[in-house]
Amino acid sequence: METASNARDFYDYVIVGGGTAGLVLANRLSENQDVTVAVLEAGSDPVSDPRSFIPALWANTFGTELDWNFSTVAQVSLDGRRIGHHQGKALGGSSSINAQALITFTAADIDVWEAKIGLEGWNFAVLAPYLQKVFNLTLPADELISYINASWATSWVTGSEGPVKSCFSDVQVNPTPKAWIETFRSLGMSLTASPFSGKYLGAFISPATIDTRSSTRSAATTYLSASADRKNLAIFTGVMVKKILLENRKGVQTATGVQYVHEGIERTLDAKEVIVSAGALNSPKILELSGIGDPAVLKRAGIPLVVENKFVGTNLQDHLLSGISFEAADGIFTVDNFLRGDAEAIGAAQQQYMENRTGPFASSGLTHFAHLPTMDFKQDNEALSKILKQLEETHPTSSHPLDTVRAHHLSEFLSQGQEGTAQYFLLAGQYQKAGDNSTEGFVPHPQPGNFLSTLVGLSHPLSTGSVHVSSSDYTVAPTVDHNYLSNPVDLELHARHVRYIETIAQTEPFMSLLKPGGRRNDPLSYFEGSLDKAKAYVRATSDTNYHSVGTLAMAPKDMGGVIDGCFRVYGVDQLRVVDASVFPLIPQSNTQSLVYVIAERAADLIKRG
Ligand SMILES: Cc1cc2nc3c(=O)[nH]c(=O)nc-3n(C[C@H](O)[C@H](O)[C@H](O)COP(=O)(O)OP(=O)(O)OC[C@H]3O[C@@H](n4cnc5c(N)ncnc54)[C@H](O)[C@@H]3O)c2cc1C
Numbered sequence: 001m002e003t004a005s006n007a008r009d010f011y012d013y014v015i016v017g018g019g020t021a022g023l024v025l026a027n028r029l030s031e032n033q034d035v036t037v038a039v040l041e042a043g044s045d046p047v048s049d050p051r052s053f054i055p056a057l058w059a060n061t062f063g064t065e066l067d068w069n070f071s072t073v074a075q076v077s078l079d080g081r082r083i084g085h086h087q088g089k090a091l092g093g094s095s096s097i098n099a100q101a102l103i104t105f106t107a108a109d110i111d112v113w114e115a116k117i118g119l120e121g122w123n124f125a126v127l128a129p130y131l132q133k134v135f136n137l138t139l140p141a142d143e144l145i146s147y148i149n150a151s152w153a154t155s156w157v158t159g160s161e162g163p164v165k166s167c168f169s170d171v172q173v174n175p176t177p178k179a180w181i182e183t184f185r186s187l188g189m190s191l192t193a194s195p196f197s198g199k200y201l202g203a204f205i206s207p208a209t210i211d212t213r214s215s216t217r218s219a220a221t222t223y224l225s226a227s228a229d230r231k232n233l234a235i236f237t238g239v240m241v242k243k244i245l246l247e248n249r250k251g252v253q254t255a256t257g258v259q260y261v262h263e264g265i266e267r268t269l270d271a272k273e274v275i276v277s278a279g280a281l282n283s284p285k286i287l288e289l290s291g292i293g294d295p296a297v298l299k300r301a302g303i304p305l306v307v308e309n310k311f312v313g314t315n316l317q318d319h320l321l322s323g324i325s326f327e328a329a330d331g332i333f334t335v336d337n338f339l340r341g342d343a344e345a346i347g348a349a350q351q352q353y354m355e356n357r358t359g360p361f362a363s364s365g366l367t368h369f370a371h372l373p374t375m376d377f378k379q380d381n382e383a384l385s386k387i388l389k390q391l392e393e394t395h396p397t398s399s400h401p402l403d404t405v406r407a408h409h410l411s412e413f414l415s416q417g418q419e420g421t422a423q424y425f426l427l428a429g430q431y432q433k434a435g436d437n438s439t440e441g442f443v444p445h446p447q448p449g450n451f452l453s454t455l456v457g458l459s460h461p462l463s464t465g466s467v468h469v470s471s472s473d474y475t476v477a478p479t480v481d482h483n484y485l486s487n488p489v490d491l492e493l494h495a496r497h498v499r500y501i502e503t504i505a506q507t508e509p510f511m512s513l514l515k516p517g518g519r520r521n522d523p524l525s526y527f528e529g530s531l532d533k534a535k536a537y538v539r540a541t542s543d544t545n546y547h548s549v550g551t552l553a554m555a556p557k558d559m560g561g562v563i564d565g566c567f568r569v570y571g572v573d574q575l576r577v578v579d580a581s582v583f584p585l586i587p588q589s590n591t592q593s594l595v596y597v598i599a600e601r602a603a604d605l606i607k608r609g
Contacts, residue, residue: 004040004236004262007269011038011234013606014258014271016241016286018043019093020220020592021579021599022277024134027163027223028603030233037232038269040239040260043090045221052096053216054353055169055208056335056361059442061097066090070281070480077463077485079539081433085480086546087279091237092219094279095592098546100208100217100364101425102166104131105594107198108409108419109587116405117555117584119565124198130597131196134162138212144168148177148205152194163222164596167212168205169363175333176452176513177205180368180426183510187503189372201420203370208363209592215357220596238262242474244274244290244575246306253307255575261474273574275567275606277599280548280580281467284313285478287552287562288469292572301469307571311560313478315400315553316465317586319423319545320484320494322538323455324501324525325430327518334450335365335429339443365428371420371459371588375503376496378417387489388415395487400464401560402553402584409585410460410489420459420588422497424504427453430521433541447521452513454504456497457545459588462487467551484542491535494542499527499534547591552581559584566605578602 002008013029015022018041030037043066046052051060061067062084070085088094107124114123137153137160145151150168184190184203191202211218227233245257245268257270276283287293291306293313298305328334337345338360352359377384391411395403413419431453432443465483470476485491504510520526524540527533555561557570561584567576580595587594 002234004239004260007038007234007236008036010270011036012272013037014269014274015039016258016274016276017041017093017278017282017579018091018235018237019088019277019279019579020095020595021602023092023220023223024596024599025275025277025578025603026233026235027227028600029606030227030230032607033232035232036234038234038236040241040258040269041091041235041237042240043088044237046090046092046096047221052090052219054361055100055210055215055217055364058097058099058364061088062086062442066097068282068477070477072480072482075482075484077491077539078542083482083484083544085281085544085548087281091224091235092221094546095209095219096217096221098592099366100210101366101369101590102135102207102209102593103369103590104196105587105589106200106419108413109585109589112405112409113584116408117402117559119554119584122554122565127597127601128198130600131593132160132162133600134593134596135164135166135209136160136162137207138165138167140168149181149191150205152191152204153196153207156194156196163226164209164220165211165218165222166207166209169208169210169215169367176426176428177368179509179513181205183504183507184370186507189370201371201373201418203368205367206369208367210362210364215353215362236262240474241278241286242266242289243286244276246290246572249573252573253571254573271574273576276575276577277579280316280551281478281480283577283579283581284467284551285469287312287569289472289474292569297468302472303469309562309570311400311553311562313468313551314464314466315402315550315560315584316467316480316482316548317461317550318482318484319457319459319547319586320461320490320542321455321457321545322494322498322542323427323431323453324498324505325451325453325521326505327515327520328450328452329513329515332450332452332513333360333428334452335360336446336450339429339446366425368426370424372422372424372497373417373419374414374421374493374496375500377414384414387492390489395462401558402555403462403464406460406462406585410462413460421493422459423457423588424497424501425455427455429453431455432521433543449519449521451521454501456494456501457547458490458494458497461490461586463490464550482544482548485539491538495531495534495538498538499529499531502527547586549580549583549586549591552577553584554582555584567602576602576606
């Protein structure tokens, strides 16, 4: 058996990072028996680790060896707080620790790549068919489909036959779905079309990437099971790639392999082509350690410049998250007992899961979603006009050529009111801003009581940040600066959405899920309609939604691109990047579906040559 210590000297494709995108590529490229493929993954295989495979335990991976455990620098507009930022360090990458929500991208968010960024062939019609190549959705029994109003999913199931299994996980244990859907109906926000259709608004219960037969997480590792017997595919774990080996061939820098460390020993591996799939926060680091990047950044870190591109590590985007926790009515199920580490409650849930694979442990707990336009602007034309005017002006924080496209895209959404500008979702438990030490976990200091939280993620942030090396030492974490809320439009929109949570909480039937006269878990979360109070709360509590993307953008070079439409790094032959780094603009959806799809498309393009 091949191990990292006795690996061959040469593979056709060396994939750096066995994460979400990396394992899709490993499977698809090794379908051709005539090529050899090696995956180098820094983490271990988590498949038999309950923290990874039990759907509810995803946040228990935080701060463990399955997590890179990054943290941002102090965020000026978040009251100077540092934000802990988890990323999967294991086979399957972040798909092995994520919250498993399966929410697919919308047409408008992808079509803008072709129409406004000039990426030929990058549109919804081309990408959408890949969803069915990736996912395999199982429907619940008919009466449950009707209970959760999910008939929209029935037609999609036909043809969904990919390796990543998904299902509607928690409808049997959680009585809230109907209340969630009916509340948004009362607010005029019923689901307008299937969330798989590419254009919809409103509330729905989403599927999750969970295998219904075993009630276990279905991550990118399922791509490996499908290719386990292939002699031309080698998977190495516990291998940290230091840099890409570059050689000047006839005046063109060319990737010839990688340098890596395994069990303290440094080795090299040669390749016909190197594909970097180390995720949005690690891939830029690998390019910069190899001398590809902004001369000023490399100089500061003491790394010799090989290929200049000042956009490496820029354009970092995320869906900033905030929410309000309301005390739940008696008898409503919440996970607060688990968050407080109540041994009896955890033991009972564990036993139920082990015995018949049901109960709260069989679900990620995040399945109630709604995509909404900025509801305030339905009545307040003056406020809308003010924001649209702000969007026309170049803002001083503008730092990336794609900022203009971003502002125009958002402006269209706001003026038409037909697309989501925030994602709302329900957490049956208390939400708390994380501490700035990410090892503190999901809810660091749980309070007594049971809560229902409605959270809001800002869909199309204009604020962009960066991730860069601060040292030539590969063991040093990169400097992550999301620059959250640096553009005031983001604060204005996020605060309006977070304020709208109060309206949701006062609407039936959601209101009846809450304790009459019950408290909220944060004294700052009482806005009484004040936008200023909502803004202060957003600054004090917002956190990451773990959707970092965009740091090696696919775009023309003069628009801030680092790779072209075929994933090739500008200025370097035989080097590609395929992962969440390549998104030029963040979509309003959660990011895993687009990462999977992009990797499938990359495999097709690479195979075509
Ligand atoms: C906590 C959390 C919750 C989330 N919840 C959801 C959700 O519910 N729904 C959703 O759609 N999305 C969710 N996401 C986002 C989604 O999972 C990610 O966008 C996606 O998985 C990223 O895929 P990737 O291939 O870009 O990177 P990853 O999957 O993170 O893969 C990168 C891989 O590269 C490896 N690597 C990095 N550096 C090196 C190196 N130097 N040498 C060797 N290997 C290296 C890493 O260990 C990792 O395995 C969540 C993410 C997180 C972290």
